[in-house]
Amino acid sequence: MSKTAYDCVKIVRGNDRPTSIDLIKGMFTEFVELHGDRRYADDAAVIGGVGYLGERPVTVIGIEKGHTVKERAFRRFGAPMPEGYRKALRLMKQAEKFGRPVICFVDTSGAYCGVDAEERGQGEAVAENLVTMMGLKVPVISIIIGEGGSGGALALAVADRVWMFENAVYSVISPEGCAAILWKDAACAPEAAESLKITAKDSLKFGIIEEMISENNLGKPEFYQELKTKIESELSELSGLSVEELTQKRYMRFRSLGRFERSE
Amino acid sequence: MALLNFKRRPQNELELGGRQRIEMDQSDPEMTCPNCRKSSPSSAVWQNFNVCPECGYHYRTRARQRILMMTDSNSFSEMFTGLRPSDPLKFRGYKNKLEAAGAISNEEEAVVTGTASIGGINTALFVMEPGFMMGSMGSVVGEKIVSLFEYATDKGLPVVGFTVSGGARMQEGLFSLMQMARTSGAVMRHSDAGLFYLPILTSPTTGGVTASFAMDGDIILAEPGATIGFAGARVVEQTTRKPLPKGFQTAESMLEHGFIDAIVPRTKQKKIIARLLKMHTGNKAEDL
Numbered sequence: 254m255s256k257t258a259y260d261c262v263k264i265v266r267g268n269d270r271p272t273s274i275d276l277i278k279g280m281f282t283e284f285v286e287l288h289g290d291r292r293y294a295d296d297a298a299v300i301g302g303v304g305y306l307g308e309r310p311v312t313v314i315g316i317e318k319g320h321t322v323k324e325r326a327f328r329r330f331g332a333p334m335p336e337g338y339r340k341a342l343r344l345m346k347q348a349e350k351f352g353r354p355v356i357c358f359v360d361t362s363g364a365y366c367g368v369d370a371e372e373r374g375q376g377e378a379v380a381e382n383l384v385t386m387m388g389l390k391v392p393v394i395s396i397i398i399g400e401g402g403s404g405g406a407l408a409l410a411v412a413d414r415v416w417m418f419e420n421a422v423y424s425v426i427s428p429e430g431c432a433a434i435l436w437k438d439a440a441c442a443p444e445a446a447e448s449l450k451i452t453a454k455d456s457l458k459f460g461i462i463e464e465m466i467s468e469n470n471l472g473k474p475e476f477y478q479e480l481k482t483k484i485e486s487e488l489s490e491l492s493g494l495s496v497e498e499l500t501q502k503r504y505m506r507f508r509s510l511g512r513f514e515r516s517e
Numbered sequence: 518m519a520l521l522n523f524k525r526r527p528q529n530e531l532e533l534g535g536r537q538r539i540e541m542d543q544s545d546p547e548m549t550c551p552n553c554r555k556s557s558p559s560s561a562v563w564q565n566f567n568v569c570p571e572c573g574y575h576y577r578t579r580a581r582q583r584i585l586m587m588t589d590s591n592s593f594s595e596m597f598t599g600l601r602p603s604d605p606l607k608f609r610g611y612k613n614k615l616e617a618a619g620a621i622s623n624e625e626e627a628v629v630t631g632t633a634s635i636g637g638i639n640t641a642l643f644v645m646e647p648g649f650m651m652g653s654m655g656s657v658v659g660e661k662i663v664s665l666f667e668y669a670t671d672k673g674l675p676v677v678g679f680t681v682s683g684g685a686r687m688q689e690g691l692f693s694l695m696q697m698a699r700t701s702g703a704v705m706r707h708s709d710a711g712l713f714y715l716p717i718l719t720s721p722t723t724g725g726v727t728a729s730f731a732m733d734g735d736i737i738l739a740e741p742g743a744t745i746g747f748a749g750a751r752v753v754e755q756t757t758r759k760p761l762p763k764g765f766q767t768a769e770s771m772l773e774h775g776f777i778d779a780i781v782p783r784t785k786q787k788k789i790i791a792r793l794l795k796m797h798t799g800n801k802a803e804d805l
């Protein structure tokens with residue numbers, strides 16, 4: 254495989270990849286979309302709702318980019334506002350109340366960057382999701398299906414299992430942003446992408462994700478069938494844990510994700 | 518207040534260099550305020566908690582200076598030392614940056630952690646260091662914050678923390694992003710144990726620190742004029758291609774929009790922190 258990290262970036266930014274809506278259509282039945290954060294607005298960049306995965310009722314939350322130019326503008330290219338994260342939070346708490354597992358699809362270049370987003374507390378919204386997801390008493394599986402851009406992606410990826418599609422990328426900063434800050438030249442983005450180790454393979458190697466999902470047949474019925482079976486079997490396993498075991502394991506999963514040296 | 522003739526018994530190796538660290542910023546006899554342009558004797562600025570005596574401008578303040586200003590004398594005991602950043606991505610130039618940061622700040626990393634008493638009340642304490650890569654959060658910062666919250670949860674202590682950070686340390690890639698989740702988990706457990714967490718946001722507090730433990734406090738204080746935000750102001754301006762509103766991402770704007778509890782000038786912070794600690798621990802604080 255001679256694909257570079259930046260090739261992956263370009264692939265997942267394409268407008269013909271399956272989005273959260275496609276994944277929901279492909280795997281869940283009787284889906285009912287639920288809107289709004291009950292605080293301020295309904296953010297089109299985050300969709301959520303309830304439906305069945307096989308026999309099991311679940312809550313699904315996804316960051317949606319859309320396909321066409323019109324859709325993409327409406328979905329703000331999948332860059333959530335604080336109210337998007339707060340909608341997700343509301344649906345996760347609802348899932349907890351009714352004992353439903355939560356499935357998250359992550360596909361964003363990052364949380365929306367703007368004056369209004371800042372003034373409505375983008376930082377607070379992300380922070381609140383991290384804390385709440387860490388303690389959520391139901392199983393959570395997050396799948397990075399395209400771009401996993403920084404805190405805006407992590408806000409839906411504090412989960413018991415985190416998976417990535419084969420070509421998906423997960424990064425603390427966009428390659429362009431990194432290149433601009435470190436080398437004062439956004440044209441160095443391919444080099445930055447390489448240096449930041451943003452591919453699914455790297456994330457797997459570092460233990461930041463559990464699985465890399467093959468993109469053979471991506472978007473075809475057999476792809477959805479296979480992924481659906483995989484999520485179901487994982488949920489069966491997670492559902493066997495007590496709430497204490499589940500939250501302790503989730504805490505320890507993230508507790509171990511640091512690399513440093515002890516010089517004592 | 519006798520900040521200048523401060524003496525204390527070093528309690529561990531890292532503390533040995535502490536006094537030298539604190540004094541090195543006072544080498545110039547005069548300081549010119551970047552806000553009002555007036556000069557004041559360094560000693561006068563220092564005795565005024567590193568706040569301009571003329572206009573109230575809050576100078577950027579080093580971690581150990583803050584500890585000295587905010588805690589009861591001789592009460593600070595440093596913990597979780599000896600952790601050093603590794604270079605998990607073998608990121609170009611990172612090793613050199615770390616070396617330079619160590620030399621500039623005279624610190625091992627971008628946060629100092631331990632316990633102290635404030636107004637006679639024992640607390641866990643973290644203070645971030647602007648001199649070390651502008652307080653950026655990598656694995657070591659995450660580990661020290663997590664360890665401190667776990668210790669405080671175990672011992673039933675409140676946590677007081679001063680934040681200053683440019684955000685995630687991108688040279689550590691996803692490991693730096695993961696620190697947002699790690700620290701949030703530790704804060705959650707401390708909170709679930711019914712314990713009190715009081716962050717004080719100082720300038721700048723941005724990015725991944727804002728979007729994790731800075732915003733997780735039971736009560737959130739900030740310094741006057743501090744820059745507080747998630748996305749960098751310049752990035753917002755470039756993205757939106759519009760001039761930023763006046764006072765954008767300041768402590769004052771955060772207060773107006775309901776995201777912090779109060780703005781407290783540095784000269785009053787110790788008193789307010791002690792008062793809040795007293796109300797949340799059931800201890801009797803010394804009268805300040």
Ligand SMILES: [Zn+2]
Nearest residue numbers: 550553569572
């Ligand atoms: Zn001044």
